[in-house]
Amino acid sequence: MVTCWDDLYLDVMISADMTTRRAPAVIRALWSAPTRRATGNTLAALLAAVAATLLLGLVGVVWWAAGWSLLHWPVGGWSHAALYIATVLAGPVALLWVVQALTALQRSRLHATLGLDLPAGTRAAALKPWPVGPWRAASTWHQLGFHVLTVFTGLIGGGLAIGLWLAPVALIYYLAGGHPVPGAACASAVATAALVLAAPWCARLVTRVDEVTAVALLGPSRSEALELRVETLSRSRADIVKATDAERRRIERDLHDGTQQRLVSLAMNLGMARARLTGAPPDARQAIADAHDEAMLALSELRDFIRGLHPAVLNDRGLAAALSGLAARAPLPVHLQVEVAQPASASIDAVAYFIVSEALTNVAKHAQATYAEVAVVRDSDLLRVTITDDGRGGAVPAGSDGSGLRGLAQRAAAVDGTLTISSPMGGPTVIAVELPCES
């Protein structure tokens, strides 16, 4: 059935198009696609405006009546007074519901007739405390403004546009009902034709006004649009950080399960050959010994690389265990203090781990320090990481030799964290990092 209708529609369209090519623009406008769209929208807007007028009017009249009665002291005594007070107080709540319902109605209408999608921006309806929160939001007032405006544009504009379309009906009434004087009948026929020809433009104008006011008042404001964008961006960045993390973990696992095992096996076989082939010619023995040493070296390098990629212990046993391994492997004494009652997310833990790792590498390379201190403390929804050393100081965050430090700042920034460095000449250097963690 659907196909049938579609075919029919297509036929009509084609014949309409063929006529179109021959008719002048003013006539063509009568059945062109924009006119159909505008007229449909105008009709829908008219109906929505009727609903808006009724609802807003109802709330307004009841509220005004209650308020007026209250000011002029009600006749019915206290019980009536209580009713009026309750009505006056309930007014904003009822109006809020009406505004929200009308907004939903208008949004779906605009989507259906004009294909206009207006993102809701901040959810004003969800703002606390209810109902003060939603009324404080500018968007609620914008919406109210739009609905009040539709009472005029929708009712008057819509009524006018639809009225113009209906002009021939009035003409038929006139011709059939009265005793038309030929001159007057002719004049009214011409006037009707003019009115009908004006109808498309009127509908388009009304639709244009409707569209513009809807975008301005129902769509997100500039700040709301920015807010939305920031929300989207930070969500996508968090996703990227998470995905990168997961990818590193996957590579670590693959290398551990594959290459590393294979290399251990190779080194072991070479080791066995080295131990067993004592009778082989000296140069052959030397070649095996060299290969064995190379394999051992490769193994050790691969191990360092994999650990740098993602330390498995971070997943298994958490930040404290991973950091204690890090402190232990550092080439200088490191005092480690970890007070994390509630573990942060895996991404935050990884960032904290790599910051400490890089910071300690930097200390060992540049600071000429004899001692370093690492403190990791969970402070409600912040993870504070402090790395202190007793070296010569003078570390520059973005300097030529400070690329490592800049890397640290970037790592922190990727999860909305902050990093501050205090490094006066002569030391001590203190790197303080704050990473937000959702609790």
Next chain:
Amino acid sequence: MRIVIAEDSVLLRDGLTRMLTDGGFEVAAAVPDGEQLLRAVAEHGPDLAIVDVRMPPTHTDEGIRAALVIRRQYPDVALLVLSQYVEESYATDLLSAATSAVGYLLKDRVAHVADFLDAVRRVAAGGTALDPEVVAQLLVRRHDDPIERLTPREQHVLRLMAEGRSNTGIVEALNVSPSAVEKYVTNIFLKLDLPPTGTDHRRVLAVLKYLGT
């Protein structure tokens, strides 16, 4: 000597089996995960279990957990744990449950065949074999305890003791006289407040104190 191996990589499992067999050991079973390890230990009653830390199903620290269960249920089975990484927290777990007949080595060490077989024998005989890296990690962490009172030389001796060496071994490693080593060892016991009971026992205590477990 009967050995059970738990290692998830087929390549390494076969390699280890071959190496140990060549070295004159009997490999009673070679299994790929912790659960089967426990069954194999129950079934074969081996002298030693060689256990990989990271095994299925979670690929985290199954090996350590299986080793701890074995130590609790079959205290006579010596344990040699192999790990791709030295992690202090794994080592501490293991050493707080086991003070003798226990080893924790980097997996790379299996490639030094003679040293590795030596470590196997030592652990099976009730000794310890800790990877130098484990020892280094455990040592660096403690700056503010009795170990501080030891001289660098004594700390070195203690490190060698922790790796499982006998006095003779320490003599060889440091190239000093046996009487000098004995003096270091006595000083270590003294400084760590260890009462003079059986020497072996005191050695273990000294190592444990050193490891802070």
